[in-house]
Amino acid sequence: MYQILNDKPEKVATLSGIDFIYPDAKGGVAALQGVNLDINEGEFVCVLGPSGCGKSTLLKIIAGFLKPSCGEARMGNEIIKGPDWHRGVMFQDPTLYPWLNVQDNIAFGLKMRKFPQSQIKRITDQYIELVGLKGFEKSKPYELSGGMKQRASLARTLVNKPTMLLMDEPFGALDALTRQNMQDLVREIWMKTGNTVLLITHDVDEALALATRIIVMSRSPGRILKEFAAEFTYRISGSEHEMVRYKPEYMELREEILKIISSQNERLKLSQHNPKILLERK
């Protein structure tokens, strides 16, 4: 049916029995507990959960920024020991380097990997074009709008042709219109390149609009509560466009996911009487 549903999907990354405990004075706060997850080639996985559910921690473990307290994170057959360019990371706050212009920021990875100058120029130009930043090559990051920064940030990750793209709430700080543009761009690039993507979000609609698989996580300690397959992303890119959002099957899945998330909040509310949580239910 779709390119990802080959007879036997190739596993790109495997998490098995992951626990993560942030050390503190009282002996530690458990951020993740018993997380098992396989990510297959070409998948677009969205991890959805309330804030503070450890979803960023999960991404940092796959990226190699954090070592799990317990369990194993593998990429292919190798245990992930630290960050490397095979797993490109895009942060919520675009970490473009202000001392480099857009072009040099995008070329950063290739330069660090000592690609020849001519090749760097060619590949960089190609990705500047792809993310629609042509004409802004010489601009400094602080001269760009939030959406353009994230475009540059995306191109910078893509030049390395990473096996896997990890995105930590990449559009969380953008306005609604820009966010949708960026979602369309990411979808388009994903379909074009066949990359494997793991995107973290707290926005159900974002997950439904992009994911082929949605993982819903519980509040701390973060556990995987439920997984859903989704295919709205293909329909949005097809003839149905944004109308998909009004289809009954979309609404049903949306309701179901929201119900799981809000039951988490109810439980917490009852146990802690914390008024702040109520605000986050939206």
Place this chain on the structure above:
Amino acid sequence: MIIANIRGKSEKLLTPLTIVIILTIWFIATTLKLVDPKLVPAPQSVWAALLDIMRNGYKSHTLPQHLAASMQRLVAAFLEAVVVAVPLGLASGYNSKIRAIFEPLIEFYRPLPPLAYYTVLILWLGIENESKIALLFLACFAPVYISCASAVMKIKEDYINNAYALGANKWQVFFHVIFPACLPDMFTGLRTALGVGYTTLVSAEMVASSSGIGWMVLDASRYLRSDIVFLGIVIMGITGILLDKVIQIIEQNIVPWKGKE
């Protein structure tokens, strides 16, 4: 933007206006003999003193020679301090063991008044330039070291993580990310260092010297040449502003992104 522009314009007027008013009060007070000219010389006699020592010099050195003697000490000490303090500060920020060695030493001597240990430096290095440069070196060292160390420690973790995830190795992270990311704070340290160095210089020349702008002022005060004392103070002030401007211009060219992240 518009409000900022208007404010900018009126501020540009206020500064020269203040100077003109002070000069006028000064002129009137001395012309009407409201103050003793031995204590407050008239502006015109300060101007005459300037012309005189530009041409004939003060005690065997011309004014440019006095200034050059001072600047030579300051610049030599400042550059030496930068060369030593920047790498040491960055290393201290990067590595807690290096920090544990150097930080207490610097925290100890930094609050000491420079003239307190200047006497020791004179005993060790003599009364000539060496002791002064050593004193200024120490004065400039602390601000540069501290700004570099704290710049490394407060660097955004994502900047570094991101570089690793893009394929950089440890050295590349240091030279391509940590060093440039620290430049804005480093320049703040350099400006502070030059300011501290300059005030220390003038005091050092007042304690023991036979040339330099600070010495000229002290010597003139012994002979009640208040015109020269005033002139010296004005020159010190203007030189200080110019030195700071030079660093500011360099800063704007090297770290144009400062404050815009």
